[in-house]
Amino acid sequence: MTSEYDKIRCLFLNTLKDKRLIALTTWLFSICVDQANKAKDGWNFEKWKELRKEIPAVYREDWQHKYEFLDDCHSVLSHQGIEAFDMQTLKLIDVVYNAVEGETDVYDVGKLRKRFPDLPKHLTALGYKPVDKRGWMWTKA
Numbered sequence: 001m002t003s004e005y006d007k008i009r010c011l012f013l014n015t016l017k018d019k020r021l022i023a024l025t026t027w028l029f030s031i032c033v034d035q036a037n038k039a040k041d042g043w044n045f046e047k048w049k050e051l052r053k054e055i056p057a058v059y060r061e062d063w064q065h066k067y068e069f070l071d072d073c074h075s076v077l078s079h080q081g082i083e084a085f086d087m088q089t090l091k092l093i094d095v096v097y098n099a100v101e102g103e104t105d106v107y108d109v110g111k112l113r114k115r116f117p118d119l120p121k122h123l124t125a126l127g128y129k130p131v132d133k134r135g136w137m138w139t140k141a
Contacts, residue, residue, distance in 0.1 A: 002074060002078050002079075004085060004090055004093050005071070005073070005074040005078060007093050008029070008032065008067065008070050008071075008093065009067075010097065010100075010101070011100055012025070012064075014100055020125075022063060023122070024122045024125070025063050026062065026063040026066075027118060027122060028092065028093070028096050029063050029066035029067060029070060031089060031092065032070055032084070032085065032089065032093070033045050033070065035086065035089050036069070036084040039073075039077050039082050039084040040077060040080075040082055043073075043076060045066070045069050048072065049065070049069075052068075088111075088112060088115055088116075091108055092112055092119070095107070095108065095109065095112060095119070095123075096122070099122075099126050099128060102140070104139060105131075105137055105138065105139050105140070106128065106137070106138050107136065107137050108136065109130070109136060110134045110135040110136040111136070113135060120135065120138075123138050126140075127140055128140055128141065129141045
């Protein structure tokens, strides 16, 4: 699947325009990099950075380097039929993407919060609040 990479690219472009998204993007991209590091033997962020040493860095910040790595994962992993992300990470990408794109409601936050405890903090920063105590659905305040 490549839609997750399209969403990651959109998040990257939105962050370039709105620096308030840097904390959220850094957090999400770090999770994605950790997952992608496990997808294929010999393919990980540290080795990728070593290979890229000779190429002048287009981007200066860590979240931008992580995006570049994830963008390369699109062709190295996804186009080779290797899934980089588990189902919860895919759902996390969807929730963050939908929130950044301004969807009124985002779902499954309660389930994701167990594995990704910082998700509510980031949603709150985007103006979302839980609809009920379980926090399954969050809505734009």
